[in-house]
Amino acid sequence: MLKIWSMKQQQQKDANAEGAGPKKKKVTAAQLRVQKDLAELEGTLGRTMKTSFPNPDDILNFTLTIEPDEGMYKGGSFHFNFAINQNFPHDPPKVKCTQKIYHPNIDLEGNVCLNILREDWKPVLNLNAVIVGLQFLFLEPNASDPLNKEAAEDLRSNREGFKRNVRTSMSGGAVKHENYERVIGK
Amino acid sequence: MVKIPACSKTMRQNIDKLPRTYLDNLLSKPGPASDPDWVPGPETISALESSKVLGAGGLGCEILKNLALSGFKDIHVIDMDTIDVSNLNRQFLFREADVGKSKAEVAAAFVEKRVKGVKITPYNGKIQDKDEDYYMQFKMVICGLDSIEARRWINATLVDMVDMEDPESLKPLIDGGTEGFKGQARVILPTMNSCIECQLDMHAPRAAVPLCTLATIPRQPSHCIEWAHIIAWEEHRKDEVLDTDDPEHITWLYQKALARAQDFNIPGVTYSLTQGVVKNIIPAIASTNAIIAAACCNEAFKIATSCNPFLQNYMMYSGDEGVYTYTFDTERKEDCPVCGNLARNLTVNPNMTLQDLIDSLGERAEAQLKKPTLRSEERSLYSQFPQSLREQTAPNLSKKLSELVVDGEEIGVSDPAFTIAFKYKLIFVS
Numbered sequence A: 001m002l003k004i005w006s007m008k009q010q011q012q013k014d015a016n017a018e019g020a021g022p023k024k025k026k027v028t029a030a031q032l033r034v035q036k037d038l039a040e041l042e043g044t045l046g047r048t049m050k051t052s053f054p055n056p057d058d059i060l061n062f063t064l065t066i067e068p069d070e071g072m073y074k075g076g077s078f079h080f081n082f083a084i085n086q087n088f089p090h091d092p093p094k095v096k097c098t099q100k101i102y103h104p105n106i107d108l109e110g111n112v113c114l115n116i117l118r119e120d121w122k123p124v125l126n127l128n129a130v131i132v133g134l135q136f137l138f139l140e141p142n143a144s145d146p147l148n149k150e151a152a153e154d155l156r157s158n159r160e161g162f163k164r165n166v167r168t169s170m171s172g173g174a175v176k177h178e179n180y181e182r183v184i185g186k
Numbered sequence B: 001m002v003k004i005p006a007c008s009k010t011m012r013q014n015i016d017k018l019p020r021t022y023l024d025n026l027l028s029k030p031g032p033a034s035d036p037d038w039v040p041g042p043e044t045i046s047a048l049e050s051s052k053v054l055g056a057g058g059l060g061c062e063i064l065k066n067l068a069l070s071g072f073k074d075i076h077v078i079d080m081d082t083i084d085v086s087n088l089n090r091q092f093l094f095r096e097a098d099v100g101k102s103k104a105e106v107a108a109a110f111v112e113k114r115v116k117g118v119k120i121t122p123y124n125g126k127i128q129d130k131d132e133d134y135y136m137q138f139k140m141v142i143c144g145l146d147s148i149e150a151r152r153w154i155n156a157t158l159v160d161m162v163d164m165e166d167p168e169s170l171k172p173l174i175d176g177g178t179e180g181f182k183g184q185a186r187v188i189l190p191t192m193n194s195c196i197e198c199q200l201d202m203h204a205p206r207a208a209v210p211l212c213t214l215a216t217i218p219r220q221p222s223h224c225i226e227w228a229h230i231i232a233w234e235e236h237r238k239d240e241v242l243d244t245d246d247p248e249h250i251t252w253l254y255q256k257a258l259a260r261a262q263d264f265n266i267p268g269v270t271y272s273l274t275q276g277v278v279k280n281i282i283p284a285i286a287s288t289n290a291i292i293a294a295a296c297c298n299e300a301f302k303i304a305t306s307c308n309p310f311l312q313n314y315m316m317y318s319g320d321e322g323v324y325t326y327t328f329d330t331e332r333k334e335d336c337p338v339c340g341n342l343a344r345n346l347t348v349n350p351n352m353t354l355q356d357l358i359d360s361l362g363e364r365a366e367a368q369l370k371k372p373t374l375r376s377e378e379r380s381l382y383s384q385f386p387q388s389l390r391e392q393t394a395p396n397l398s399k400k401l402s403e404l405v406v407d408g409e410e411i412g413v414s415d416p417a418f419t420i421a422f423k424y425k426l427i428f429v430s
């Protein structure tokens, strides 16, 4: 034990560690990482995406709004709830769409099928990767990873019909006997 | 099968002496690998016996037994679990009559009774219940924790405790973990070598199945259970928090999973499989646990006595295909959020504003932060981005520090110019 301490003293070259003050709650590694990830969104959010924090002191829980300016979902305003736990970035953020929307990769409960939110998540990935991934789902919905099977089948078999159904659902109409939420922005 | 006769009293006394005699030999003369500065003899032996150590987590039984038989005499143990019938097959300190009791308490009583002269102090709870004052009493901490989260917590706590003025504040952390036939043991000297946070990406994330597979084409019983867990629960009981220890909740998931499995003709969904999948129980193999716990406790012994060089710093063991072990020195990460930048003390006037503090950070030699974002554990003090957060935190800029933090509180400061965050402990001086 004594040996370890003499190694430690030798190793310590900068004398920044002054005496110990009273111990208080510490900023957690997850908070620091999220703080860094949020700062790195500066180049990504831009015109089509924004975040809002119901409690600004809690940066682990926030809402992302995506307003696509091209593609089939253009003109919509889509909200995603981000819930990050203290085990981030080992655990991925939990992301759910808070509206009922017609999308092949998002089910009626708001679950999202995006590989990096689950099976392909790695601690080196960041919030930026997730947000870019979500944005991409609106530009390129894909029929091969279906969470809403009817929507996926629709997209696969009849792209034009699918586009019309997306518009109907976005303005709050019903598609195949299912009512959707109006998501057309201002 | 050889039948061993029951021990006579004298035989029993000899057995109690046996391991100690050999350990005493080991500690009384230098060996080929011992450090030239090492002084063997009674002092080393008493250093071992007086070392108060803490064992925690799922490898508990093995760790406790090994520490006690290695000559440690003052052992504390933390475990939050109670004994379940399913533990009895491998957690050999427990008997059927112990089901429902605290693991820490039963294990402590058992080993104390079996190994003469050892004192074991149990705590039935979580490692997170205890604070720095508690951890400060130990020479070292030996953990076989079953979650990454608990490992990260104890790691960050021990790193933060290191105080250059006080040699006793450096507590080696010996961490063991197993998964099936694989395992690892590592020695962490907080702030001196690579810590658990530095090694975070070496932990394989939990294997997950794509959500769309669960939703559309389940192929295995576990897919049906995951579906019930993630999708059906949300659909039907979204307002309730799922409690994996509540039999009613597990039964509900089991029935949903079973119905789904029948729809897809998948056999094999059972109540206990449901419990296992939902609680993410990785089947533990008794002998892998024994190997890893033994490796950890030998390191504890070597560190406590300095008799032989200890593990530097990571040993992986794989019994998946034959047996393979590999020992290597993992490197510290410069930008580790836990050990990369230790909190520096910063004396401040509690009447200065947050804006004043930010301006002064721009002038500090180590940082020269141009666009800092600052937070405490409880509050976002000031965020540069996203815009919404900047607007919400901007009113703090004109507030006095005393309105935002308390004396001695730690803040984390990040800046786009640095990959690592800075930590400051704000010491109020008027």
Ligand SMILES: [Zn+2]
Pocket: B194, B195, B196, B197, B198, B199, B332, B333, B336, B337, B338, B339, B340
């Ligand atoms: Zn580290």
